[in-house]
Amino acid sequence: MEDAAAARTVCDRVDRRRLLEQKLADFQERLLLVCGGKTIPEFIAEAEALDPDSIPGLLEALDRRATELRNEQEALDTRRRSLEAEALTFENADGAATAQHISSLTGALSADVEEYVRLKTASVVLRKAIERYRERNQGPVLDRAGHLFSQLTRGSFSGLRVEGVEGRTVLVGARQDGRTVELSGMSDGTCDQLYFVLRVASLEHYFDAHEPMPFIVDDVLLSFDDERASSALSVLNEMSAKTQVVFFTHHQHLVNLAESATQAAVMKI
Numbered sequence: 001m002e003d004a005a006a007a008r009t010v011c012d013r014v015d016r017r018r019l020l021e022q023k024l025a026d027f028q029e030r031l032l033l034v035c036g037g038k039t040i041p042e043f044i045a046e047a048e049a050l051d052p053d054s055i056p057g058l059l060e061a062l063d064r065r066a067t068e069l070r071n072e073q074e075a076l077d078t079r080r081r082s083l084e085a086e087a088l089t090f091e092n093a094d095g096a097a098t099a100q101h102i103s104s105l106t107g108a109l110s111a112d113v114e115e116y117v118r119l120k121t122a123s124v125v126l127r128k129a130i131e132r133y134r135e136r137n138q139g140p141v142l143d144r145a146g147h148l149f150s151q152l153t154r155g156s157f158s159g160l161r162v163e164g165v166e167g168r169t170v171l172v173g174a175r176q177d178g179r180t181v182e183l184s185g186m187s188d189g190t191c192d193q194l195y196f197v198l199r200v201a202s203l204e205h206y207f208d209a210h211e212p213m214p215f216i217v218d219d220v221l222l223s224f225d226d227e228r229a230s231s232a233l234s235v236l237n238e239m240s241a242k243t244q245v246v247f248f249t250h251h252q253h254l255v256n257l258a259e260s261a262t263q264a265a266v267m268k269i
Helices: 002-033 040-049 052-152 188-207 226-239 252-261
Strands: 159-165 168-174 180-182 215-218 245-248
Touching: 052 159, 052 188, 052 226, 168 188, 188 226, 215 226, 226 245, 226 252
Parallel strands: 215 245
Antiparallel strands: 159 168, 168 180
């Protein structure tokens, strides 16, 4: 019997504790609603620091602010009803014309949306195709062009790189010490040599997968000094193993360089 009484006492205490915990949770939830984003300890500390004599003044200020907000709400409601009445009047007076205009705009907008979707889709597909082509071809072409560029510039540049500059993707020449030079910082002759090696590297890459075609050039070495012109002619000589190369010039010194740097047949007209 004593054990049963003790058990009932324990059960009563457990039930009482659960009830008190539930009430505490309810009070905390209600208190959080008035804490204004603060934690309960922060709110209690702020309340304890508040001067009780200032509470009536604060309440009056809150009442005034509440009255102002109610007046603003009533003014907004009045304005809303006025606008709704004007809209209804306009709809009744010119409903048919408005409906026709809206229908016309809807048709035009629908066509514009279809055109936009078509162009946007084409743009995405084209951009993806360009990215795939660049991924497949840029690496080997750039590597080959960089090697040729180093050869033509007699080691003044070690190669070529693609870098991002001020939000743009640009081609730069790489120096032996790691510095880079944009096209705007190159001389006219060096730019001509860069365009030359890019053209040659692109054609070599193309010939690896396609039927060869004659490569015809006309006095592309005018801005080259003799050493770089000789290197360029050697590159063309290597290229002649893949396709026919026809080089036109009316400068005798280039003819002499071609005869010494290549196995080309010289024809004078």
